[in-house]
Amino acid sequence: MGQIATMEEFEALLKDSFEIDTPKENSVVKGKVIAIEAGQAIIDIGYKMEGRIDIKEFADPGETPAIAIGEEVEVFLERVENSRGEASISREKARREEAWDRLEKAHTDELRVDGAIFGRVKGGFTVDLGGAVAFLPGSQFDVRPVRDPTALMNLKQPFVILKMDRRRGNIVVSRRAILEESRAEQRAEVVGNLAEGDTVEGVVKNITEYGAFIDLGGVDGLLHVTDMAWKRVSDPRELLSVGETIKVQVIKINKETHRISLGMKQLQEDPWNIVETKYSLGSVHQGKVTNITDYGAFVELEAGVEGLVHVSEMSWTKKNVHPGKIISTSQEVEVMVLEIDGIKRRVSLGIKQTIRNPWEVFAESFPAGTEIEGEVKNITEFGLFVGLDNDIDGMVHLSDIAWEGRGEDALGEFRKGDVVKAVVSEVDVEKERISLSIKGLGADPFKGATEGVKRGSVITVSVTSIEEGGIEVEYEGTKSFIRRTDLSRDRAEQRPERFGVGDKVDVRVTNIDAKTRKLGMSIKAREIAEEKEAVQRYGSSDSGASLGDILGEALKNEEE
Numbered sequence: 001m002g003q004i005a006t007m008e009e010f011e012a013l014l015k016d017s018f019e020i021d022t023p024k025e026n027s028v029v030k031g032k033v034i035a036i037e038a039g040q041a042i043i044d045i046g047y048k049m050e051g052r053i054d055i056k057e058f059a060d061p062g063e064t065p066a067i068a069i070g071e072e073v074e075v076f077l078e079r080v081e082n083s084r085g086e087a088s089i090s091r092e093k094a095r096r097e098e099a100w101d102r103l104e105k106a107h108t109d110e111l112r113v114d115g116a117i118f119g120r121v122k123g124g125f126t127v128d129l130g131g132a133v134a135f136l137p138g139s140q141f142d143v144r145p146v147r148d149p150t151a152l153m154n155l156k157q158p159f160v161i162l163k164m165d166r167r168r169g170n171i172v173v174s175r176r177a178i179l180e181e182s183r184a185e186q187r188a189e190v191v192g193n194l195a196e197g198d199t200v201e202g203v204v205k206n207i208t209e210y211g212a213f214i215d216l217g218g219v220d221g222l223l224h225v226t227d228m229a230w231k232r233v234s235d236p237r238e239l240l241s242v243g244e245t246i247k248v249q250v251i252k253i254n255k256e257t258h259r260i261s262l263g264m265k266q267l268q269e270d271p272w273n274i275v276e277t278k279y280s281l282g283s284v285h286q287g288k289v290t291n292i293t294d295y296g297a298f299v300e301l302e303a304g305v306e307g308l309v310h311v312s313e314m315s316w317t318k319k320n321v322h323p324g325k326i327i328s329t330s331q332e333v334e335v336m337v338l339e340i341d342g343i344k345r346r347v348s349l350g351i352k353q354t355i356r357n358p359w360e361v362f363a364e365s366f367p368a369g370t371e372i373e374g375e376v377k378n379i380t381e382f383g384l385f386v387g388l389d390n391d392i393d394g395m396v397h398l399s400d401i402a403w404e405g406r407g408e409d410a411l412g413e414f415r416k417g418d419v420v421k422a423v424v425s426e427v428d429v430e431k432e433r434i435s436l437s438i439k440g441l442g443a444d445p446f447k448g449a450t451e452g453v454k455r456g457s458v459i460t461v462s463v464t465s466i467e468e469g470g471i472e473v474e475y476e477g478t479k480s481f482i483r484r485t486d487l488s489r490d491r492a493e494q495r496p497e498r499f500g501v502g503d504k505v506d507v508r509v510t511n512i513d514a515k516t517r518k519l520g521m522s523i524k525a526r527e528i529a530e531e532k533e534a535v536q537r538y539g540s541s542d543s544g545a546s547l548g549d550i551l552g553e554a555l556k557n558e559e560e
Contacts, residue, residue, distance in 0.1 A: 028097055033071045041067050043075055051075070051086050057095070074098065095131030100166055103132055112158040112178065117149075125149070127159060127173055134159070134171035143179050186218035187258045194260065198250045199267065204240050212240050214248060214262055221260035223248060230265050230272075230304025232290050239264075271304035272345055279305075279337045279347065284354055289331045297323045299335055299349055307347030309335060316352045316359075316432075317391045327351070358390035362434065363427040365389075371441065376418045383407075384414055386422060386436060394434035396422055403439045403446065403517070445477050446517040453519075455509055458526055463503040466496050473505065478519060482507065486522035489531075 031043035031051070040052045053075065058067040067073075106113050115129040117136060124137040136159070141149060159173040194200070194216070202214035202221065211224040225233050233239060240246065252261040279285065279301060287299035287307070296310040314326045327333060339348035366372055374386040377393055384396040398407035401414075414420070423440035427433075453459060461480070465472035470483040487494045499505070508529055511520030 028074050029077050031073055031075050033067060033069050033073065036067065036069060043073065045075065045077065049086075051077075097131075099129055099131030103129060103161060103164065103171065104166065107161040107164055112160060113173070114156055115159050115173065116156050117153045125153075129159070129171065129173070132171060134161075134164075134173045136173050136175060140174035140176045143176055143183065183218070190217055190219040191253060191255070191258045191260065194250055194253060196250050196253055199247060200250065201245055201247055202262070204242050204244045204246060207236050207240055207242060209236070212236050214246070216260070219258065219260065221248070221250070221262040223262040223264060227251065227261075227263035227265055230268065230270065231300065232298070232306060234290075265304075271302060272342070275305055275347070276340055276342055279340065281337055281340065284334060284336050287333055287335050287349070289327055289329050289333060292324050292327070292329055294322065297327055299333060301335075301347070305347070307335065307337070307349040309333075309349045309351055313338065313348075313350035313352055316355075316357060357429065358392050359427065359429045359432050359434070361390060362388065362392060363429055366424050366427070368424050368426055370424045371421060372424060372436070373419060373421050376414055376416055376420060379411065379414060379416060383411065384420070384438075386420060388434065392432075392434065394422070394424070394436040396420075396436045396438050400425065400435075400437040400439055403442070403444055446514070450476075450478070450512055450519065453509055453512065455512060456529075457509045458506055458529075459509060459521075460504055460506050461521065463499050463501055463505060466499060466501065468496065471496050471499050473507070473521065475519065475521075478517070480519045480521050482521050482523065486524045489524050489527040 029045050031045040033041050034044045034050070035042040036055070039055055041055055041058070042050055042052055044050050055065045055067055058065045058073070103113060105111075113129055115127045115134065117125045118128050119126040121135070124135055125141065127134045127136050140162070146152070157175070158178050159175055160177040162172045162174050162177075164171040200216055202216045204212055205215045205220060206213045209225075211222055211228070213220045214223050225236050228236060228239055246264065247267060248262040248264055249266040250260060251263045251266065254260075285301055287301050289297050290300045290306060291298040294311075296308050296314070298306045299309055300306050309323075311321075311323050311326075314323060318326055333351055334354045335349040335351055336353040337347060338350045338353070340346075372386075372388065372394070374388050374394065376384050377387045378385040381398075382395075383398045383401070385393045386396060388394050398411060401407055402410040420438060421441060422436040422438045425435040425437045425440065427435075459475055461473035461475045463471050464474045464479065467481075470481055470487065472479060472481050474480075484494050484496060487496065487499075505523060506526060507521040507523050508526035509519055510522050510525055511518075513520070
């Protein structure tokens with residue numbers, strides 16, 4: 001017969017029995033589903049203890065709850081006995097503890113985790129990771145902005161854990177990283193199946209001002225605006241629309257960046273193949289202005305073939321002006337082919353060459369000596385610019401305005417807008433210069449006045465003014481000045497005041513200057529010439545006759 005335990009030993013055994021039979025509160029324990037009623041599962045956790053848990057706590061993220069009688073589950077024991085005499089248990093808290101262990105391991109091993117987006121919060125979304133709640137920032141939701149994320153909520157899907165802190169209960173996840181990784185794999189596969197020169201079909205995904213992005217089945221290619229057509233394309237939307245399926249050629253593939261360049265025009269015949277035969281030098285064609293720059297304008301001869309009209313080849317007369325003031329975009333113009341560079345794919349065109357040089361036309365219509373009429377367009381210190389036919393100007397130089405007086409004074413008599421008559425003096429086609437003369441309309445009064453007069457002639461002039469240094473005289477409308485020293489051979493008679501305005505005086509012409517339009521005159525020279533002539537006719541003073549006698553005799557003979 002065994003030894004009977006003492007009271008102290010019995011109490012110790014009883015205490016140990018209670019500790020063994022009663023699980024610790026706030027710990028995870030195993031249980032069995034013994035019944036399901038009223039949306040709850042009754043769990044037997046042993047130790048003659050049962051508890052209740054809502055069935056929804058048994059649902060995995062994005063899935064329908066699945067629980068069956070007899071199934072063993074792990075639950076979290078909060079209290080051994082609640083007010084109803086049952087154990088207070090929770091599947092959710094058990095799952096949370098289990099989830100954190102699982103998630104920490106996945107984060108360490110850089111593995112994906114499954115979860116479901118179940119709510120929205122400021123700056124992002126909440127995600128159920130099978131018992132643990134994580135934060136999904138809005139920037140990590142997708143690779144591009146999503147208008148309505150509702151369709152993607154409450155669905156089981158993979159995530160990447162960016163960071164987690166168990167002590168604070170914080171987990172941050174990313175859905176975008178999964179998409180980017182998947183996309184990269186897909187791009188690599190698609191790009192690996194493509195080769196430069198391949199013709200493929202794609203869907204227009206997006207259109208920008210510089211081109212369009214084409215979806216080639218998981219990878220995007222760029223169709224640049226310059227590769228859409230051989231002609232100039234100002235707006236890609238003129239040719240394409242989003243969602244449209246098109247054929248393109250793979251121009252270039254960057255295997256490292258997976259960047260793909262595409263082209264549409266490469267699938268069409270290059271119009272430059274026939275440019276040199278179709279547009280021969282000197283030929284004239286009709287074209288449309290497609291673009292205007294500071295240095296000229298581009299004219300489309302046909303789709304894909306454009307030529308440049310340099311500003312210097314636009315107009316014969318409009319110089320140093322912006323091309324936009326001569327022609328306008330979309331205007332139909334006639335152009336001449338001046339040069340073709342097939343290697344650089346350039347055509348030089350001219351607009352002014354399609355009409356005759358207006359200076360040539362003027363020279364033929366108005367040869368030198370022809371009288372013309374025009375409006376004064378401008379007045380400068382050099383003369384007048386007169387508007388002529390075909391938008392060209394002729395110039396009347398200062399010296400060609402009037403025969404008499406200063407040119408500056410004559411210039412002051414004209415105003416801009418005056419209609420004047422003139423004579424064509426010269427036309428220089430090469431220098432594009434037309435010289436006109438207003439004074440040429442009438443005869444040269446100086447030439448008329450001096451006709452028949454030569455150096456040494458004696459003429460009669462009228463005194464018009466008495467000056468300190470001499471006298472001013474006039475002959476047939478031409479004025480001259482006789483200096484004091486030329487007023488007489490006798491020094492005592494070289495006094496200007498001995499003459500009066502209106503006096504008639506015989507003078508000898510000493511010089512005729514056609515350039516300055518002046519006659520050189522001298523009374524002294526006339527007296528010397530008369531004396532010399534008298535001596536030659538009637539003898540010299542050496543024969544015994546005095547100079548007075550000789551002159552007296554000469555005068556007497558003149559009177560007779």
